[in-house]
Amino acid sequence: MRPAILIVIALSSCTALAAESEYADANRRLYFLPREAALGFADLTFARNGAPNTSPANMALDSSSEVALSYSGHFRNAFSSTLLSYAVDLRGAGGLGISLDYVFVPDIIDTRNWTVDGDGNPVIPATFEYSTASEMYLHVAYGRGWTLGRRVRLDAGVAANVLRRRLLEWTGYGIGLDGAGAVTFLRSGVRAGLVMENMTTTYMNWSDSYSEYVYPHLRLGVGWRRDFPYIYGAFQASYASPDLLSNEGANATTFLDANDPEEDARELTLFDDPQMLFYGNYGLEYTIAKVVSVRVGLEALRRFTFGAGVALFGQRLVVDFAYLTHHLSGSYLASIAYRWP
DSSP states (O other): OHHHHHHHHHHHHHHTTSEEOTTTTGGGGGOOOHHHHHTTTOOTTTOOSSOTTSOGGGTTSOSSEEEEEEEEEETTTTEEEEEEEEEEEOTTSOEEEEEEEEEEEEEEEOOTTOOBOTTSOBOOOSSOOEEEEEEEEEEEEEEEEEEETTTEEEEEEEEEEEEEEEOSSOEEEEEEEEEEEEEEETTTTEEEEEEEESTTOEEEEOSSSOEEEEOOEEEEEEEEEEEEGGGTEEEEEEEEOOOTTOOSSOOEESTTOTTOSSOOEEOOOTTTOGGGGGGSEEEEEEEETTTEEEEEEEETTTEEEEEEEEEETTTTEEEEEEEEOOSSOOEEEEEEEEEEO
C-alpha cells in the first residue's frame, strides 16, 4: 500500500502547481473498440477489455482472455487512432486489462514562418509546409469481483494512465488514476456501476514553467442483459451518463430546446439542470446464437452510431465494425480479436 499512497500524494502535490484544463484528456474519448462505439459509447457496465474508457470494475466479469487490435478513421480519415487491447483472467485473483493507444494527426499546415502584411494579415505562400501531431496512451486496469449468495455480485477496480502528447513545438507527459465499482443483480440481469476518471486529477506537464491538470469525472452506467433461448438470441440495453461532476466542459447542446433555432454548445450541471442525465449515451445490442451481433446507439441524444460483429471458430475469432455519424463527416472503426479460455 505504501507505493500507492506515495503516488497519490505526489500527484496531488503536482496539481497544486498546475493550471486547470477541462480538455487536457479529451483525446481519451477516441480510445474505444468498435463494439462500444457502435453502442453509442454507452456500455460502461458490461464491456470488458483493456481500453481506457472501459470500467476497471469489469475486468473480472469474464473467465476468458482476449487480445484485440482496432483501427479508426475519423472524419473522412482526417486523423486516425489505433488501439491494442489485452484482457486476461487471473484465475480467481481478478482480471487485468492493458492497452496501448495511438492518435496520429497528419498534414497540419505549418504557419509558423508565414509573414504578414501591413494590416497584420498573413501572406499565404505558394507552397505549404506540413507537420504532424500524435499521442500515445498507456492504460493498465485491475478488477475483482465477489458473489454474495445467488442474487448479487459486487465488483471493484482501479486503473493507471500514462500519456505522451506531441504537438508541433511541444511534448507533454501526463499521469492519472481511475477507480470504479459495480453491482449486478444476477436474477434480473441488471447491472449498475460508477466510474471515476482522473481520481487524483490527471496531471499533464509541458515544461518547467507550464503544467495543467484535469478534475475528476464521475460517470454512471446502467445495463440489462438477458438470454432468450426460444429465439436463439440475447438482448442488451445500456446507458452511460455524462460527467456527473460537470468537469468536462460542454456536455450538452440546445438541440432539444425549441426556443433556440440554432444548435449551440452548453455546459449543464446536475443540481441546476437535472435534464443533463438525458444527454447521456444509449445503446442496444442483439446477438444471434452467440455468433452475429447487431448494434445501434445514440450519443448525447445527437449522433447515431451503429455496427455489427461476427464471432467465428467457436467464438475464438471476433471481427467488429462500427460507424459514427456526424454533420461534418462520419467515422469508422474496425477490429479483430482472438479469445481463448
